[in-house]
Amino acid sequence: MTVVDRFLQYVKFDTQSDELTNMTPSTPGQMIFAQHLEKELREMGLSDISLDDNGYLMATLPGNTQRKDVPTVGFIAHLDTSPDMSGRHVSPRIVENYDGGDITLNAEKGIVLSPAEFPELKNYIGQPLIVTDGNTLLGADDKAGIAEIITAVAYLKAHPEIEHGDIRIAFNPDEEIGQGAHKFDVERFGADWAYTMDGGEIGELEYENFNAAVAKVTICGRNVHPGYAKHKMINSLRIATQFAIMLPRWETPEHTEGYEGFYHLVSIEGTVEKTTLTYIIRDHDRDRFERRKKELEHLTRKINHEFPGVATLEIKDQYYNMREKIEPVMHIIDIALQAMKDAGVEPKVVPIRGGTDGAQLSFKGLPCPNIFAGGLNFHGRYEFVPVPSMEKATQVIVEIARLVAKQ
Secondary structure: OOOHHHHHHHHHOOEEEEOOOOOOOHHHHHHHHHHHHHHHHHHHHHHHEOOOOOOOOOEOOOOOOOOOOOOEEEEEOOOOOOOOOOOOOOOOOOEEOOOOOOOOEEOOOOOEOOOOOOHHHHHHHHOOOOOOOOOOOOOOOHHHHHHHHHHHHHHHHOOOOOOOEEEEEEEEOOOHOOOOOOOHHHHHHHHHHEEEEOOOOOOOEEOOOOEEEEEEEEEEOOOOOOHHHHOOOOOOOHHHHHHHHOOOOOOEEEEEEOOOOEEEEEEEEEEEEEEEEEEEEEOHHHHHHHHHHHHHHHHHHHHHHHOOOOOOEEEEEEEOOOHHHHHHHHHHHHHHHHHHHHHHOOOOOOOOOOOOOHHHHHHHHOOOOOOOOOOOOOOOOHHHHHHHHHHHHHHHHHHHHHHHHHH
């Protein structure tokens, strides 16, 4: 099977995660997909295959080199797709030899993937692109990564002339809801380091990510009949709105890029009696990250000074920038860079404007930078993946395995 064959098969599985179930995996479709992959890995003849009750699938391609000092390298991807859009009944199609114009995803609904809105399409003129039918996301995040890892392992197994050490692979649930690494058994995985195949467009190599926290601001009001409410009613909705506009307008996702951090109001739910604002806080710099949290504390105190006792704040750190864990082992970045060059890929070292399982795994003792899987416009109907990007990602995995055995 080619990487495309595998990918088109994998996206048929509905693996959308759900942060509200408080289960691992959070949805049954992820376990169904993991069981399918387990069967495939067994048919390939891999070793040390395990699938635990939480949906973490691991396996080994044993090394074929005579050297005894070759490190064990791992490759990791996640089973789930984003809760932001349905991943059920994904119906992909291949646009052959993309001509640079608009791609009609769904004529009936007037859904068009256009370079006017997504200019990165122009980088892929002449290439075959896999797109959606406009009704769902595609699932390249991260089924492209899974397809690439398994295809690379199959290639190494079929080409014993390529020397390599032990290769460990793992597929985990619930990355999209920030829980992918929570129950990942690093000791059992047993790799010296690993790479997540979960990045974006071709060439991306990432070892810096946001520091991340989630904050919930709860405003408790007091409801009174509006006709008799003077000096009695405390409208939590109005106070919540006041809180929201006190944050810097330009420090939001739609106004930031690169290393710029932000406050992101992801939901506001309420009535006169009670309103909850949920924010995510992101910044690459740890000091600025801590200052952002303190700013929310300051604004909460300010609201309570004007409206005594109405506001409470809960902040929970989610993950931290993995850079501090990668810098002491920069040779793993050097290997990835060389592998890309050997595969004919121009590396693009960029900061992740988001999170990755690799960040949490790095802090659990498994250094784990992130390599491109090739997809673009994740989490929505405009998601697409160029076929050559998946093929190159597969080749990069093979080259990393080869280079590690030569170190």
